[in-house]
Amino acid sequence: MNRRQFLLSAGLGAGAAASLAAAPSNRPNIVLIYADDVGYGDLSCYGATRVKTPNLDRLAAGGLRFTNVHTSSATCTPSRYSLLSGQYAWRKPGTGILPGDAALILPTNGATLPAMLQRAGYHTAAIGKWHLGLGSGKIDWNGDIRPGPNEVGFDYSFIIPATLDRVPCVFVENHRVVNLDPKDPIRVSYKAPFPGELTGKDHPELLTMHPSHGHDQAIVNHVSRIGYMMGGASALWVDEDIVDVLAGKVTRFIDQNKNHPFFLYFAAHDIHVPRIPNPRFRGATPMGPRGDAIAELDWSVGQVLDCLDRNHLTDNTIVMFSSDNGPVVDDGYKDQAVEKLGDHRPAGIFRGGKYSIFDGGTRVPMIARWPGHIRPDRLSNALISQVDLYASFAALTGQSVPHDAAPDSLNMLPALLGQTEKARQSLAEDADSLGLIEGNWKYIEPSNAPRYNRNTNTELGNSPTPQLYNLTEDPGEKNNLAAKFPARVKQMAAKLDRLKSSGRTRP
Numbered sequence: 266m267n268r269r270q271f272l273l274s275a276g277l278g279a280g281a282a283a284s285l286a287a288a289p290s291n292r293p294n295i296v297l298i299y300a301d302d303v304g305y306g307d308l309s310c311y312g313a314t315r316v317k318t319p320n321l322d323r324l325a326a327g328g329l330r331f332t333n334v335h336t337s338s339a340t341c342t343p344s345r346y347s348l349l350s351g352q353y354a355w356r357k358p359g360t361g362i363l364p365g366d367a368a369l370i371l372p373t374n375g376a377t378l379p380a381m382l383q384r385a386g387y388h389t390a391a392i393g394k395w396h397l398g399l400g401s402g403k404i405d406w407n408g409d410i411r412p413g414p415n416e417v418g419f420d421y422s423f424i425i426p427a428t429l430d431r432v433p434c435v436f437v438e439n440h441r442v443v444n445l446d447p448k449d450p451i452r453v454s455y456k457a458p459f460p461g462e463l464t465g466k467d468h469p470e471l472l473t474m475h476p477s478h479g480h481d482q483a484i485v486n487h488v489s490r491i492g493y494m495m496g497g498a499s500a501l502w503v504d505e506d507i508v509d510v511l512a513g514k515v516t517r518f519i520d521q522n523k524n525h526p527f528f529l530y531f532a533a534h535d536i537h538v539p540r541i542p543n544p545r546f547r548g549a550t551p552m553g554p555r556g557d558a559i560a561e562l563d564w565s566v567g568q569v570l571d572c573l574d575r576n577h578l579t580d581n582t583i584v585m586f587s588s589d590n591g592p593v594v595d596d597g598y599k600d601q602a603v604e605k606l607g608d609h610r611p612a613g614i615f616r617g618g619k620y621s622i623f624d625g626g627t628r629v630p631m632i633a634r635w636p637g638h639i640r641p642d643r644l645s646n647a648l649i650s651q652v653d654l655y656a657s658f659a660a661l662t663g664q665s666v667p668h669d670a671a672p673d674s675l676n677m678l679p680a681l682l683g684q685t686e687k688a689r690q691s692l693a694e695d696a697d698s699l700g701l702i703e704g705n706w707k708y709i710e711p712s713n714a715p716r717y718n719r720n721t722n723t724e725l726g727n728s729p730t731p732q733l734y735n736l737t738e739d740p741g742e743k744n745n746l747a748a749k750f751p752a753r754v755k756q757m758a759a760k761l762d763r764l765k766s767s768g769r770t771r772p
């Protein structure tokens with residue numbers, strides 16, 4: 266479907282869109298803070314004791330803390346794709362972890378979550394990690410970079426193109442690399458080093474943080490990354506400063522948009538590797554850079570909350586916080602995360618972590634605050650997938666979702682506002698294998714993918730035979746009941762097959 270066809274099916278030709286935009290702005294602002302690799306057990310409001318997250322705790326005290334919210338996937342790109350499209354990423358090939366020079370994977374026809382909110386009159390911004398591809402094939406990093414966030418519904422964008430550990434290590438603001446000197450053009454390759462390029466592999470003496478696996482290619486800011494790049498010296502980011510740069514953009518966007526509804530997608534760079542927090546957070550925890558990055562993340566959340574307070578926007582703003590996948594301790598750099606972990610349990614009581622189909626990979630913290638609408642200091646056990654934010658925000662803004670859009674997104678607004686714990690009966694999630702949660706039960710389909718990742722020391726949850734767990738009695742997924750309950754296995758496998766073949770969750 267092209268943009269015009271999509272808008273027509275949404276009942277929104279140019280005229281309708283304009284009249285909605287002019288409607289009185291009684292719609293709440295929406296701030297979605299989406300952290301990177303933060304696990305269920307990583308925040309003090311979720312039980313962590315070796316790191317303090319006072320700002321996230323303040324957010325939780327003012328709202329609702331969810332215990333049963335799931336990312337759609339155990340890694341970044343597919344989770345973000347699902348969140349912003351309302352479609353499970355496993356339905357769409359090419360939505361796995363993307364290299365930094367991949368093409369845009371989100372549709373530009375108006376079908377995304379931010380485009381839907383634009384039609385309700387919201388000003389929208391994506392600030393922080395992107396990792397959803399840019400351009401439509403070959404990217405010219407020295408020219409206009411499009412399509413990207415601005416073509417999928419964000420009025421303003423200031424992004425880290427892929428990940429902190431992937432080139433190019435530059436910010437892109439509305440189609441353009443920031444601070445680029447045209448006399449020193451950027452070159453990027455994911456195939457081979459450029460002539461004369463010094464790599465981490467050949468020059469470990471140049472590094473201040475060393476890889477534990479992978480991450481031995483281009484050197485930027487004395488840290489080697491994935492992929493090769495040359496040039497663009499004046500545009501390269503300084504890892505230590507990223508938090509201040511992003512917080513500055515976020516607070517400026519809020520300040521500038523205080524007079525009309527806005528949607529801010531703040532995709533924090535913390536706590537992904539390489540973890541290089543600003544020096545003022547060094548030693549904030551006894552856990553080294555991984556713990557200190559959590560403290561840094563918490564600070565940036567505090568900047569958002571303070572900015573809303575300053576602008577008298579707190580009462581009229583829904584703030585949500587969540588993460589794109591579960592935690593990982595060693596994700597490729599020798600940063601003391603393993604040695605200094607102590608008794609901190611990044612995934613809380615759950616098994617596995619990032620990359621894993623066990624709940625540690627997909628069950629993440631989620632907090633929602635909206636004073637006067639969400640009662641403070643509550644806990645919710647509602648079963649919700651992040652893919653549901655699309656239909657829920659549509660409901661919040663009085664819009665219906667066209668049949669073709671967001672096929673896996675269900676309206677969970679009453680549960681998100683804490684009015685009920687009645688939410689999903691089931692959801693699918695994916696890593697190498699697909700899993701289905703239905704009520705108390707979790708089924709993991711058989712897969713020949715590896716059971717274990719030795720580099721990251723992660724139990725991946727894959728098994729050549731079916732797995733069935735009772736999440737209420739056995740949240741740590743230790744006791745496979747598949748042999749004991751073959752009928753349930755059969756029923757859940759059939760349900761997952763129907764979900765696959767029907768192409769959608771919403772009727």
Ligand code: NG6
Nearest residue numbers: 340341342362428430478479596597
């Ligand atoms: C992996 C990287 C890991 C991280 C991940 C993506 C290696 C050895 N590991 O391939 O460090 O970048 O991709 O993380 O290269 S995510 O949170 O963006 O999904």
Ligand code: CA
Nearest residue numbers: 301302341589
């Ligand atoms: Ca991630």
